[in-house]
Amino acid sequence: MNGAEAVVESLKREGVKHIFGISGGAALPLYDALVQPTAKDITNILVRHEQAAAHMAEGYARSSGRVGVCIATSGPGATNLVTGIADSVLDSTPLVAITGQVATRVIGTDAFQESDIIGITMPIVKHSFQPRSPDEIPWMIKAAFHIASTGRPGPVLVDMPKDISEAKLKEFIYPEEVHLRGYKVTREAASADIEKAAELVDKAKKPLLYVGGGLVSTDAHNELLALVDKIEAPVTTTLMGRGAFPDSHPMCLNMLGMHGTAYANWAVRDCDLLIALGVRFDDRVTGNLARFAPNAKVIHVEIDPAEIHKNRYAEVAIQADAKDALKKLHDAVKPAKHPEWRQQVLQWKEEQPLRYKKDGTLKPQYILQELADITRGEAILTTDVGQHQMWAAQYYPFNRPRQFLTSGGLGTMGFGLPAALGAKFANPDQEVWLVSGDGSFQMHLQELATSMIYQKPVKIALFNNQHLGMVKQWQDMFYGERYSGVQLKNVPNFKKLAEAYGAVGITVNKPEEVRPAMEKAREVDDRTVLIDFHYDPKEHVYPMIPSGMSVDEMRLQPDE
Amino acid sequence: MSNNPHSVKNGNGSLRKHTISVLVENKPGVLARVSSLFARRGFNIASLAVSSTEDSEISRMTIVTQGDEGHLEQVIKQLNKLIDVITILDHTEDDLISREVALVKVHATVDNRSEIMQLATVFRGEVVSLSPREETMILEVTGEEDKIEAFLESLSKFKVIEMVRTGKIALVRGKRMT
Ligand SMILES: Cc1cc2nc3c(=O)[nH]c(=O)nc-3n(C[C@H](O)[C@H](O)[C@H](O)COP(=O)(O)OP(=O)(O)OC[C@H]3O[C@@H](n4cnc5c(N)ncnc54)[C@H](O)[C@@H]3O)c2cc1C
Ligand SMILES: Cc1ncc(C[n+]2csc(CCOP(=O)(O)OP(=O)(O)O)c2C)c(N)n1
Numbered sequence: 001m002n003g004a005e006a007v008v009e010s011l012k013r014e015g016v017k018h019i020f021g022i023s024g025g026a027a028l029p030l031y032d033a034l035v036q037p038t039a040k041d042i043t044n045i046l047v048r049h050e051q052a053a054a055h056m057a058e059g060y061a062r063s064s065g066r067v068g069v070c071i072a073t074s075g076p077g078a079t080n081l082v083t084g085i086a087d088s089v090l091d092s093t094p095l096v097a098i099t100g101q102v103a104t105r106v107i108g109t110d111a112f113q114e115s116d117i118i119g120i121t122m123p124i125v126k127h128s129f130q131p132r133s134p135d136e137i138p139w140m141i142k143a144a145f146h147i148a149s150t151g152r153p154g155p156v157l158v159d160m161p162k163d164i165s166e167a168k169l170k171e172f173i174y175p176e177e178v179h180l181r182g183y184k185v186t187r188e189a190a191s192a193d194i195e196k197a198a199e200l201v202d203k204a205k206k207p208l209l210y211v212g213g214g215l216v217s218t219d220a221h222n223e224l225l226a227l228v229d230k231i232e233a234p235v236t237t238t239l240m241g242r243g244a245f246p247d248s249h250p251m252c253l254n255m256l257g258m259h260g261t262a263y264a265n266w267a268v269r270d271c272d273l274l275i276a277l278g279v280r281f282d283d284r285v286t287g288n289l290a291r292f293a294p295n296a297k298v299i300h301v302e303i304d305p306a307e308i309h310k311n312r313y314a315e316v317a318i319q320a321d322a323k324d325a326l327k328k329l330h331d332a333v334k335p336a337k338h339p340e341w342r343q344q345v346l347q348w349k350e351e352q353p354l355r356y357k358k359d360g361t362l363k364p365q366y367i368l369q370e371l372a373d374i375t376r377g378e379a380i381l382t383t384d385v386g387q388h389q390m391w392a393a394q395y396y397p398f399n400r401p402r403q404f405l406t407s408g409g410l411g412t413m414g415f416g417l418p419a420a421l422g423a424k425f426a427n428p429d430q431e432v433w434l435v436s437g438d439g440s441f442q443m444h445l446q447e448l449a450t451s452m453i454y455q456k457p458v459k460i461a462l463f464n465n466q467h468l469g470m471v472k473q474w475q476d477m478f479y480g481e482r483y484s485g486v487q488l489k490n491v492p493n494f495k496k497l498a499e500a501y502g503a504v505g506i507t508v509n510k511p512e513e514v515r516p517a518m519e520k521a522r523e524v525d526d527r528t529v530l531i532d533f534h535y536d537p538k539e540h541v542y543p544m545i546p547s548g549m550s551v552d553e554m555r556l557q558p559d560e
Numbered sequence: 561m562s563n564n565p566h567s568v569k570n571g572n573g574s575l576r577k578h579t580i581s582v583l584v585e586n587k588p589g590v591l592a593r594v595s596s597l598f599a600r601r602g603f604n605i606a607s608l609a610v611s612s613t614e615d616s617e618i619s620r621m622t623i624v625t626q627g628d629e630g631h632l633e634q635v636i637k638q639l640n641k642l643i644d645v646i647t648i649l650d651h652t653e654d655d656l657i658s659r660e661v662a663l664v665k666v667h668a669t670v671d672n673r674s675e676i677m678q679l680a681t682v683f684r685g686e687v688v689s690l691s692p693r694e695e696t697m698i699l700e701v702t703g704e705e706d707k708i709e710a711f712l713e714s715l716s717k718f719k720v721i722e723m724v725r726t727g728k729i730a731l732v733r734g735k736r737m738t
Binding site: 118119122123126127147180181182183304305306309310 | 593
């Protein structure tokens with residue numbers, strides 16, 4: 001067995017079923033190992049761009065909870081992965097990226113297609129490995145999966161020099177477990193911390209739960225529901241936490257933050273206890289930190305010690321897996337009712353719901369309401385980045401975790417289509433919709449080919465406002481409507497583009513065409529369908545708390 | 561300045577110098593990981609010394625960083641996230657024995673040579689090289705940071721040609737490990 005075969009055998013031992021990538025010189029031994037009969041359980045998916053391979057692996061991982069795997073050759077292949085790796089580190093996604101590398105004897109000589117990918121990615125990986133002997137490989141792959149998937153999940157890079165891929169192992173022994181003395185994960189919540197937290201919960205008059213991506217990654221939604229029902233507290237989720245708590249629950253306040261609902265942000269302003277679960281007090285959530293939840297004590301449940309007290313001091317910090325902490329907290333608190341607080345929150349919800357101007361023209365929010373209705377809120381939704389992303393987060397009702405896949409921390413345009421395909425590979429029986437913008441979609445539309453060739457049909461709702469809409473919105477609001485580099489000018493013809501790939505294309509201009517187009521899209525089950533929705537670029541996302549400000553400066557949908 | 565009364569990170573603590581010992585795996589690339597982390601997070605390194613230890617698989621980095629308590633807390637927590645970092649000890653409250661070494665090349669003529677040598681003696685320094693024809697002299701002094709500073713300060717009235725100085729190394733007095 002050579003090094004490359006050892007990599008593939010190790011992937012098998014880790015239960016890997018799909019890997020996404022593109023080959024090349026330094027990756028040839030790895031690709032050769034992937035066509036051996038022993039590798040038949042692993043589907044090797046040829047994509048059209050390595051960045052898309054990384055996003056596919058991310059979509060795969062986030063929708064399934066398993067580690068995503070992508071592969072690229074040395075040099076340009078490896079550097080094309082960089083944005084995907086950065087995306088996965090900021091959104092705490094478990095990813096193993098395997099890159100080819102030039103042979104060890106020429107590393108450092110500017111050899112053909114050599115790039116120091118270990119050095120380039122150092123600030124954006126959880127860890128990286130480069131074996132110097134084929135016998136190190138089984139241990140390294142085991143360690144890579146262990147590090148990527150435990151604690152705070154994240155990307156691990158394994159850089160494979162070509163000569164190491166080709167060299168023979170003495171013996172393949174796959175370790176049962178790996179011991180890394182510099183890597184310890186605390187999963188269990190300390191009972192002293194739970195007691196202190198329970199005391200605060202029992203005393204609170206206006207508790208609010210602020211829930212994020214960490215809760216999704218540990219699948220603790222049932223534990224969350226149990227706690228909420230016991231203490232009758234409202235819940236708001238971050239963009240990354242959408243789906244961790246069902247929107248159908250009366251105590252659900254939808255998203256908080258810059259484009260969060262007015263009622264969620266008001267609840268943050270007035271709460272006297274903020275129970276923060278698997279969140280990192282991102283600036284898109286807090287705005288001006290000094291004025292974020294100014295009346296509240298904070299309980300912060302967080303697996304990564306470095307997040308605790310990073311942006312906001314926590315009166316009680318529980319460094320643990322949110323699932324364990326929630327179970328224990330549930331048992332430790334007294335049942336409670338907060339009728340006045342509940343009443344207040346419900347009243348805000350009624351007074352200031354999400355709304356938009358209905359004037360007979362096609363509105364992006366309406367498209368999402370129709371989509372929610374026709375799919376009964378059950379589809380897996382991925383998005384790109386921009387206005388359409390915010391509307392999707394606001395208007396689509398999420399009722400289970402891993403249903404909404406979006407690029408939050410890095411905000412990577414182009415994430416959506418590959419992520420949708422990754423989700424479809426992991427969940428072939430589920431309906432997967434991509435909500436994209438005409439700007440973002442053009443960053444990775446080449447993956448339409450991958451969807452057709454591997455028969456992974458997804459539905460694409462293209463929100464076409466002929467602009468880089470979110471940037472235009474900022475130029476409208478803060479730069480005196482001086483449009484600079486935001487006009488996309490209605491090129492290309494997306495219907496024809498879809499057809500060129502063998503997909504179905506539909507163009508929609510009017511509200512009454514929305515439903516029939518979606519019905520038609522849902523009838524097609526053997527091909528990807530793209531619906532090109534054209535609407536007015538003047539539409540803005542509301543509410544909006546301008547960057548660095550607080551809820552007092554929140555701008556609501558103008559009434560006109 | 562603090563923009564958040566609660567935040568530890570932005571707390572208005574004093575800008576103290578903190579010495580930390582970082583025990584790391586003795587593997588290629590570890591120094592790069594540590595320095596990349598300091599660069600990326602905007603942490604400052606006032607001094608850094610890397611050395612072997614009594615265990616050949618472990619290296620020790622002695623790092624001096626300046627900042628308030630919140631800064632130090634983040635430095636330690638972020639370093640701890642590096643897989644190759646085994647343990648970190650914060651010596652802010654420790655009774656430390658610490659040393660730095662400085663080598664200083666000064667212009668020394670027949671006239672001021674003995675004055676310079678006398679000065680070195682005061683700091684228990686040594687003359688480690690003397691080139692009368694080229695009128696240079698190299699002095700070595702070992703000690704805590706303050707002493708080195710004072711030595712350099714008193715040398716400043718002479719013509720210093722070049723100077724090199726190690727990072728700080730330190731061990732905790734007594735049984736407690738560093
Ligand atoms: C255009 C745009 C606009 C945006 N606007 C908003 C907005 O209005 N509102 C908003 O909320 N976001 C918004 N975002 C997203 C924002 O940038 C952040 O990505 C997001 O707020 C972070 O979510 P989070 O706090 O849930 O943390 P995540 O990034 O999801 O991180 C999860 C946290 O949980 C921890 N964790 C992981 N596993 C566990 C576990 N098992 N147990 C306990 N803890 C765990 C991790 O260590 C981490 O700290 C926007 C993004 C874009 C691109
Ligand atoms: C790769 C990348 N480049 C630039 C940006 C900055 N950016 C954020 S939103 C946006 C506009 C997105 O336009 P579109 O995809 O059409 O979505 P819309 O806002 O119009 O819904 C841009 C350019 C980004 N987030 N990602």
